[in-house]
Structure formats: structure tokens, C-alpha cells
Amino acid sequence: MLFKDLGLSAELLRSVKTKGYEEATPIQQQAIPLILDGRDVLAGAQTGTGKTAGFTLPQLQLLQQTYNENQKRHPRVLVLTPTRELAAQVHESVRDYGQYLPFRSAVIFGGVSINPQKQKLIKGVDIVVATPGRLLDHVQQRSIDLSRVEILVLDEADRMLDMGFIRDIRKILNIVPKQRQTLLFSATFSREIKTLAAEF
Ligand code: AMP
Numbered sequence: 087m088l089f090k091d092l093g094l095s096a097e098l099l100r101s102v103k104t105k106g107y108e109e110a111t112p113i114q115q116q117a118i119p120l121i122l123d124g125r126d127v128l129a130g131a132q133t134g135t136g137k138t139a140g141f142t143l144p145q146l147q148l149l150q151q152t153y154n155e156n157q158k159r160h161p162r163v164l165v166l167t168p169t170r171e172l173a174a175q176v177h178e179s180v181r182d183y184g185q186y187l188p189f190r191s192a193v194i195f196g197g198v199s200i201n202p203q204k205q206k207l208i209k210g211v212d213i214v215v216a217t218p219g220r221l222l223d224h225v226q227q228r229s230i231d232l233s234r235v236e237i238l239v240l241d242e243a244d245r246m247l248d249m250g251f252i253r254d255i256r257k258i259l260n261i262v263p264k265q266r267q268t269l270l271f272s273a274t275f276s277r278e279i280k281t282l283a284a285e286f
Contacts, residue, residue, distance in 0.1 A: 089109070097150070098147055098150075104182075121267070126268045129271045138241075145163050160231060161234070162235065204229040208229065236263075236266055238268050247279065
């Protein structure tokens with residue numbers, strides 16, 4: 087299946103073309119229409135399958151459909167990842183695929199100074215890619231407002247559980263609005279993942 091048959095906007099098709107892709111991978115073919123339809127999605131996908139574009143492209147399109155340039159920016163999409171490396175990679179994809187769209191994004195992870203991240207957040211962003219611990223630091227210091235998140239993505243959810251982030255994830259899930267779209271990507275579906283998914 088070609089990207090142009092997936093119902094994506096002209097700006098997104100242009101960025102996909104800039105990347106040099108024409109055919110959608112199986113996870114993209116399956117996930118993109120469901121996400122555009124507003125569904126919650128549980129997806130089994132390893133790294134290398136094209137999963138990042140599978141959740142990034144439709145989330146950008148959903149933002150685009152209801153974008154109001156006069157409204158003050160606030161985080162509408164939150165992507166949680168287990169590591170800073172993955173957060174940086176996902177953020178790069180958000181920038182690449184969103185290069186012809188007006189959205190602003192920030193990447194947030196620990197091990198570096200919190201102040202530049204705060205400044206970025208204060209200026210206003212639409213999309214936040216974060217690791218759980220540092221995100222909660224920002225919540226505690228009130229430098230981020232998660233009360234209007236519309237789409238929550240848990241990327242590599244199994245790795246986040248393996249790394250002991252379950253309590254942080256539960257906290258974050260309780261802060262974001264109940265009324266939202268949730269996308270959970272995981273290479274494996276252990277009992278813990280199924281329990282987490284069922285809970286939320
Ligand atoms: P991911 O599974 O998201 O880590 O993506 C793995 C790699 O595949 C990344 O380098 C992507 O840029 C690339 N990729 C994503 N979608 C496609 C596609 N439809 N065709 C070819 N490569 C892709």
C-alpha cells in the first residue's frame with residue numbers, strides 16, 4: 087500500500103516524499119487509518135518496522151485538523167519513551183514529518199539541565215516527547231501543563247515496564263485527561279502490558 091492511499095494530508099505526504107518513502111510498512115498500513123479514526127490502538131511492533139512514522143504521521147494530521155493559530159499553544163500530544171536516545175529519535179521524526187506544518191515540539195529527558203527544557207516549554211509547544219522521570223520533575227515544578235493532552239503515546243511500553251517505570255507511568259496516566267486517545271506500542275505483550283492496557 088502506498089502512503090498516498092492512507093488518507094494523509096498534502097503536507098504530510100510531502101514530508102514522507104522528502105524522506106524518500108512511497109510504500110507504507112505493514113504496521114503503518116494498519117495503524118494509520120485506525121489512529122486517524124480516533125481509536126485507541128494497541129500495536130505489536132519491534133524497532134525497525136516503521137512504527138515511529140506509524141504513530142507520528144496520524145497524530146500530526148489529527149492536530150492539523152483542529153489547529154487554531156490564534157489559540158495559545160499547550161501540549162496536545164504526549165509521547166512517552168523509555169530512554170533518552172529513543173526520545174531524541176522520536177522527536178527527530180516528529181520534526182521531520184512535521185516540517186511543513188506549524189507545530190512546535192520539545193524533547194524532555196533526564197541527565198541534562200532542566201532549565202533549557204523549561205524555557206522551551208514556557209514558549210509553548212504542541213507536542214512533547216519525554217522520558218517518564220524527567221517529565222514528572224516538570225509536572226512537579228509546574229513547568230508543564232498536561233491537562234489538555236488529547237493523544238498519549240506509550241512507545242516501547244514493554245521496555246518502560248522492564249526499566250521500572252510502571253509507577254511513573256501510572257502517575258502520568260492519572261494526570262492526563264481521561265477523555266483522550268491512547269496508543270500503546272510494544273514489541274511484546276506480557277501479562278503486565280495487558281494489565282496496564284486494561285487498566286487504562
Ligand atoms: P522505526 O521502526 O520507527 O524505528 O523505523 C525504522 C526505520 O525505517 C527508520 O529509519 C525510518 O526512517 C524508516 N522507515 C519508516 N517508514 C518507512 C517506510 N515506509 N519505508 C521505508 N523506510 C521507512
